[in-house]
Amino acid sequence: MRLKTFTASDMSEAMELVRSELGKDAIIVSTRNGDADAGGYGVKVTAALETAITGSVVYDDLAGTDTEDVLDTILECLAYHRTPPRLAEKLLNRVRCLEIDDTLMALAGALDCEFQFAPVGHQKLARPLILIGPPGAGKTVTAAKLAARAVLDGQAAALITTDIVRAGAVEQLGAYAKLLKLEIKVADGPDALAGTVGTLPAGGFSVIDTPGINPLDISGLKEISTFLEAVDAEPVLVLPAGGDAFETVETAAAFASLGASRFIVTRLDTTHRLGSLIAAADAVRLKFSEATFGPYIGDGLGPVSPIFLALALTDQLGEAISTLSTTEDTS
Template identity: 35%
Template structure:
């Protein structure tokens, strides 16, 4: 990485250290509180690629690096990015469940009904997970579904393995294939982390030898254009600011961008007809797959209403952000379970270069069972 880290008691002090090292061309990528006290700032010199030792645009991709493989492995699919959903929502088939004999099915129904009649005291696993998962705000219905899947699995493995298996059977996991040159469009409420998620996706593509350019329709938020321009400069990629869907169509027609496109949108409400109309118009102008960005914590009822409403608009997967700033992550997880929304990525770090984490059952199981939240994975 070609970024540098600067520390100080205050943001101004860290910025002064940055200017001494990088001069007037230094640009800030991210700022956070340092675990040892004070603040920590990451910055890069304007025009400098994010990754060291790589320059130019010839040869294998954005920084001259050849991809590690000729063809990227296909992403776990909900249609993937190869088929933009611009008309009817894709119907995602239910996972096939393993066949059970009539006797085993009867035994399962009987034992579950018995546990319900006697409460969690009759089921040690239910009692344990009600305590451990309930503190995250997971709904009782989701906890019960996870316990049932763990019992069906025969209780094999340790608790993390049991929960990972139950999550894999209960939730949908579908990371993006970011090396496919098909546009994506990030939508969600203000402050959810759409802009930083766009930059993290682009950084992940750059690390794999790909190229993603930015279009931002978030022109009304203070500093939004400057923030996206900073990310574009750091990643040595292109950036357009737009106000209307017709401008997006014009860019695609006149510029004919050869790289993939990420469209960053302003905060929208799925309950406001004007916002819904704008979202649909931008999607149709770009031919993009819509990806919901939603913070991990919050009111579970509010999250469920929002995710379900976006699912009704044709959104099929989401990025859950702010794992690093959330002690309880159950609101977003429960909302996705309720609506059938697939999980694409998790974000547990504020720094762009740290990237996003592919949504996987084992990571989520460990995060849910931790006594004290901590960073568990590295972005790709």
């Protein structure tokens, strides 16, 4: 497969370049965000002419012949995912403005215009990440996945847990840490967390796991806020896919009030509908960061991009998940 890489200021421009040079049959292999403000590229897209899944009926059906066909297909997809009508209409208006006659590219461009994307990626952290979210969201596994990726990148990683309430929580993270040849650090209160973070070497990749908090429990939210106030760390929401859109929005709003500005999506492989996630990102203005799937800490983690979301929303979740582990190849 011959790959070609395109760089542009944003996803919409990149999609136009792909379509112009490779045609409507091009497949997006990977995307990567850059820093346009620093004089670099805004987005880098790697595309290929050969389809990743031979004979994919779903993908062939998505090749719209005109803008109205594209709009109808996208509306049908958004309705299937139980997207709130107001958000669906906003996205359709974006598609109308783009005037792209390819469903996948049009939807990706609309998502790029409407949402923000801020992956953790492989970058070094200026400060630790502290994962917050509702019970059962997958924070502990996500913390381990993030640390594993850092270790594979050759970074000095640290795993800290404040979850001393849930039975087996410390042991679970400890088992993951052992696999990574890391020593888990346990902080049983805000002061202990501050002391532990203060001992971490500069320039490392540190992830702090926290107990699951009921978003309706005001006292629980106040308690977790004391940990956030004790350290200079970035709160990142861990939010499971699936569920009612309005409930998910309220959950996201509760944790955004604690300072979370981006979120990691979990349980991608356990649901068919993702409307709740884009509803939460829209209502609370959260940035998409990473997505996870599967129980294995060495895999199943990658950045969310407009192409990833477009694939997932057009009934190509398997293809979207495959992009999480795709590395860029420009040879």
